[in-house]
Amino acid sequence: MRNALTRFxxxxxxxxxxxxxxxxxxxxxxxxxxxxxxxxVSILNxxxxxxxxxxxxxxxxxxxxAHAGGGKVAGSAEVPHKxxxxxxxxxxxxDESLYNKxxxxxxxxxxxxxxxxxxxxxxxxxxxxxxxxxxxxRLFPTRVDPGHEDFPEGLLEPAFECRRQFPGDxxxxxxxxxxVENPSQGKEEVKx
Numbered sequence: 643m644r645n646a647l648t649r650f651x652x653x654x655x656x657x658x659x660x661x662x663x664x665x666x667x668x669x670x671x672x673x674x675x676x677x678x679x680x681x682x683v684s685i686l687n688x689x690x691x692x693x694x695x696x697x698x699x700x701x702x703x704x705x706x707x708a709h710a711g712g713g714k715v716a717g718s719a720e721v722p723h724k725x726x727x728x729x730x731x732x733x734x735x736x737d738e739s740l741y742n743k744x745x746x747x748x749x750x751x752x753x754x755x756x757x758x759x760x761x762x763x764x765x766x767x768x769x770x771x772x773x774x775x776x777x778x779x780r781l782f783p784t785r786v787d788p789g790h791e792d793f794p795e796g797l798l799e800p801a802f803e804c805r806r807q808f809p810g811d812x813x814x815x816x817x818x819x820x821x822v823e824n825p826s827q828g829k830e831e832v833k834x
Contacts, residue, residue, distance in 0.1 A: 678720035681769040686711035691737040
């Protein structure tokens with residue numbers, strides 16, 4: 643009987659120890675695929691039209707001169723943690739010609755973002771809303787600015803992109819009172 647009792651106590655002790663075994667620490671929280679990544683918003687205007695107002699999902703994103711952009715950040719937006727080609731943002735805007743017809747009218751378009759890498763800390767932080775000629779509108783979620791080697795399609799800031807495509811066209815760089823191009827050296831210099 644004593645052996646049976648000892649065996650019973652050993653089995654009970656083993657069961658108790660097994661039941662009390664600490665589980666592995668919970669895995670670090672990973673975002674669900676349906677979570678959203680918050681982004682700052684900036685406008686890139688590669689078109690010849692002044693943009694009077696731009697909204698991304700009802701958040702005001704600013705206004706922008708023709709062939710300008712990247713210098714200011716306004717508004718915010720969210721994109722999925724992992725790129726989804728079916729996820730779209732609502733972009734509303736008014737250019738100068740629409741403003742001249744109706745000060746309150748806005749164009750509206752549902753736009754999918756361009757592909758981006760799955761979010762990771764230090765990853766996507768900015769949504770670039772890019773307006774191109776002929777009504778082309780594209781959304782670039784990225785962590786870098788135009789002109790950076792990793793910016794989509796190698797795009798530069800709008801004024802520099804314009805100058806690359808239309809060398810010498812004054813629409814790309816409006817003249818200023820303090821800067822002038824020195825054609826002999828190809829560099830800019832301050833007027834005396």
